[in-house]
Amino acid sequence: MIADGLMGEEHRIFRDTVRRFVEEELLPHREEWEAAGTVPPEVWRKAGAAGLLACDLPEEYGGFGGDFLHSVIVTEEMTRAGGGGPAFSGHSDIVVPYIARFGTEEQKRKWLPKMASGEVIGAIAMTEPSAGSDLQAMRTTARRDGDHYVIKGQKVFISNGQQAHLVVLACKTDPAPRGKGISLLLVETDRPGFSRGRMLKKIGRKAQDTVELFFDEVRVPCSNLLGQENRGFYHLMELLVQERLSSCVRGMAMTWRALEWTIDYVKEREAFGKKVSEFQNTQFELADLWSSALVHNAFLEHCIAKHLKGQLTTVEAAAAKLRITELEGQVIDRCLQFFGGWGYIWDYPIARAYADARVDRISAGSNHILKLIIGRDLLKQ
Numbered sequence: 001m002i003a004d005g006l007m008g009e010e011h012r013i014f015r016d017t018v019r020r021f022v023e024e025e026l027l028p029h030r031e032e033w034e035a036a037g038t039v040p041p042e043v044w045r046k047a048g049a050a051g052l053l054a055c056d057l058p059e060e061y062g063g064f065g066g067d068f069l070h071s072v073i074v075t076e077e078m079t080r081a082g083g084g085g086p087a088f089s090g091h092s093d094i095v096v097p098y099i100a101r102f103g104t105e106e107q108k109r110k111w112l113p114k115m116a117s118g119e120v121i122g123a124i125a126m127t128e129p130s131a132g133s134d135l136q137a138m139r140t141t142a143r144r145d146g147d148h149y150v151i152k153g154q155k156v157f158i159s160n161g162q163q164a165h166l167v168v169l170a171c172k173t174d175p176a177p178r179g180k181g182i183s184l185l186l187v188e189t190d191r192p193g194f195s196r197g198r199m200l201k202k203i204g205r206k207a208q209d210t211v212e213l214f215f216d217e218v219r220v221p222c223s224n225l226l227g228q229e230n231r232g233f234y235h236l237m238e239l240l241v242q243e244r245l246s247s248c249v250r251g252m253a254m255t256w257r258a259l260e261w262t263i264d265y266v267k268e269r270e271a272f273g274k275k276v277s278e279f280q281n282t283q284f285e286l287a288d289l290w291s292s293a294l295v296h297n298a299f300l301e302h303c304i305a306k307h308l309k310g311q312l313t314t315v316e317a318a319a320a321k322l323r324i325t326e327l328e329g330q331v332i333d334r335c336l337q338f339f340g341g342w343g344y345i346w347d348y349p350i351a352r353a354y355a356d357a358r359v360d361r362i363s364a365g366s367n368h369i370l371k372l373i374i375g376r377d378l379l380k381q
């Protein structure tokens with residue numbers, strides 16, 4: 001288990017609750033939700049009632065006062081079950097923290113309890129058709145008109161975008177170049193002028209809705225500004241540390257699961273009159289992958305411990321996300337090979353994992369961009 005050394009009895013009890021929820025409420029519906037491309041809203045409310053959403057919120061904002069380790073458990077257990085279910089992590093570990101960290105007291109009281117209960121589903125909208133890695137090139141604008149902002153623009157690849165009731169939107173509030181004029185606005189999705197585009201057909205994570213969002217003169221009151229005006233880019237950078245750490249948790253959990261599935265399979269499967277596990281190649285390959293997983297897990301545990309103390313740096317989070325998601329891809333690919341043709345068939349969890357995991361090297365900062373962040377820091381004068 002990831003970060004097991006950091007967890008106490010209370011975390012272990014929580015793990016049992018989460019595992020039961022995943023087995024009873026998520027797994028039986030997976031095929032149906034993958035076909036629909038999304039999950040029904042009541043799943044969110046059930047997850048909220050079971051304490052699986054926004055675990056680290058204090059009680060006064062509707063949480064149960066857990067910590068990031070509770071989120072780690074939710075992600076780990078959902079991944080352990082094969083992954084690909086609802087995008088709870090995007091809501092709990094990315095969107096909620098923006099409001100908890102930068103929201104006014106009024107914004108926190110208005111939104112956080114409903115986000116913890118699953119009544120309100122959140123999305124974060126940064127990426128645009130022409131601004132992904134280069135976020136500072138975004139074109140969506142919000143101009144001031146009296147005590148309102150008027151938003152115009154478009155976003156793409158937004159997780160939970162189809163279901164979201166509330167979007168944390170990054171947009172330009174000042175034409176100042178690059179990141180300087182970016183702000184974050186809270187946009188309720190029932191406002192006139194807001195619309196959702198088609199659900200994008202992905203190669204994996206098929207039960208998670210990912211959509212385009214359109215803003216055609218959407219008016220929001222200035223009280224919907226989240227954090228400081230024109231400081232949005234810096235707010236985004238601050239919280240990317242946790243977003244990247246969450247990707248690491250998912251990547252590591254998937255790595256361990258792929259190894260478990262493969263170890264079980266090679267002990268059963270026979271070729272040339274022997275179990276596949278008896279070939280030296282199998283033993284060497286699995287020893288190689290398992291020992292790499294152990295080393296990466298230790299670094300992840302170190303990063304989680306630092307994050308719990310608020311000390312994880314941007315560069316460490318980038319390094320962890322780069323290495324762990326690269327390992328995840330490598331392990332799943334090499335494990336899949338041991339399943340032969342069955343590894344290519346969707347019914348086998350390793351096939352699903354192969355498709356689901358690919359995005360971990362692209363989202364939350366593509367791994368190329370993470371190398372830039374690390375390289376620049378290493379070589380700064």
Ligand SMILES: Cc1cc2nc3c(=O)[nH]c(=O)nc-3n(C[C@H](O)[C@H](O)[C@H](O)COP(=O)(O)OP(=O)(O)OC[C@H]3O[C@@H](n4cnc5c(N)ncnc54)[C@H](O)[C@@H]3O)c2cc1C
Pocket residue numbers: 090123124125126127129131132133134156157158159160202205210359362363364365366367368369372
């Ligand atoms: C399933 C899914 C869910 C997502 N969810 C969200 C979400 O909820 N909210 C949101 O805002 N976004 C979301 N994204 C978007 C995601 O964050 C972007 O796809 C990612 O940041 C990359 O941007 P891009 O797709 O525009 O690629 P581009 O920026 O066009 O990059 C194309 C290629 O060029 C490389 N590249 C770019 N710049 C450099 C450089 N300077 N040096 C070297 N290489 C470079 C990239 O690494 C990549 O390989 C999601 C994406 C997917 C696929």
